[in-house]
Structure formats: structure tokens, C-alpha cells
Amino acid sequence: MTDCVFCRIIEKKIPARIIYEDPDCIAFEDISPQAPVHVLIIPRKHMANTLEMGVEDDALIGRLFRAANKIARDKGIAERGFRMVMNTNPEAGQTVYHLHLHLLGGRRMHWPPG
Ligand code: 5GP
Ligand code: ZN
DSSP states (O other): OTTOHHHHHHTTSSOOOEEEEOSSEEEEEOSSOSSSEEEEEEESSOOSSGGGOOGGGHHHHHHHHHHHHHHHHHTTOTTTOEEEEOOOSGGGTOOSOSOOEEEEESSOOOSSOO
16 A cells, blocks of 8 residues: 555665564564564555454464564563554554554563553
8 A cells, every 4th residue: 555654664665674574574663662672563465453354364463473472582572571562443542554563572561551
């Protein structure tokens, strides 16, 4: 989608600090990090958010989480702990409507989330 900022990052039309790529997913540093580690893992396939996941996407969603695990290990936060978040629609704070998994870590997280 040409009007989707994350599709444009996938297409390398706008720059991002990409740290991981595979045939289905890419991951890059969040432009406004909320923790020492803040990475977004996204499918190459455009879907707005979790509500658009179909049964055909089951394996793809698993791959997003497995990519996040690899990044957490590579960044040395796996044992300490980290958080994965997907925001869906306005009350959750979703601002970019291309499904993305936030990987946050490197500091103590609070619960319940704000
Ligand atoms: P949401 O609020 O939709 O769950 O998360 C969107 C995230 O994308 C935010 O954390 C925001 O900082 C990040 N973001 C928005 N635009 C860009 C961009 O152009 N580049 C990068 N690297 N991150 C972005
Ligand atoms: Zn998109």
C-alpha cells in the first residue's frame, strides 16, 4: 500500500534501521523508542491490525513472535525479560495501521500497562 508508512519501509522507499529480514517479516528500530530496546516486527503482507488476521495467517503470526524471540536473544534481553505488544485500534493507542509487534526491553516494565 503506497500510503502505508510500514509498507514504504518494507519497499525501502523510506529509511529505517532494519535489524532483521526474512521472506515473511522485517524488523526495525522504533523511531521513538520507549525502552532501551524497542523494535517493531512486521509482516511483509499488509494487514491493518490483528482484526484482519485470517486462518491463512496463522503461521505468519507465529513467525513474527519467533523473530522477536531471536531479536531478544541477540540483543541480550531474553533472560532478563521483555514485553511483546500489539495495539489494535484507537483505545489501545494504535497509530500505524500495518500490523506490528512491539518488542520492548532493557528496563523494568510496569503492570498494568498504561
Ligand atoms: P502503534 O502506536 O501503532 O502501536 O505503534 C506505531 C509505532 O511506530 C510507534 O511506536 C512509532 O514510534 C513507530 N513509528 C511510526 N512511524 C515510524 C517510522 O516512520 N519509522 C519507524 N522506525 N517507526 C515509526
Ligand atoms: Zn502496510
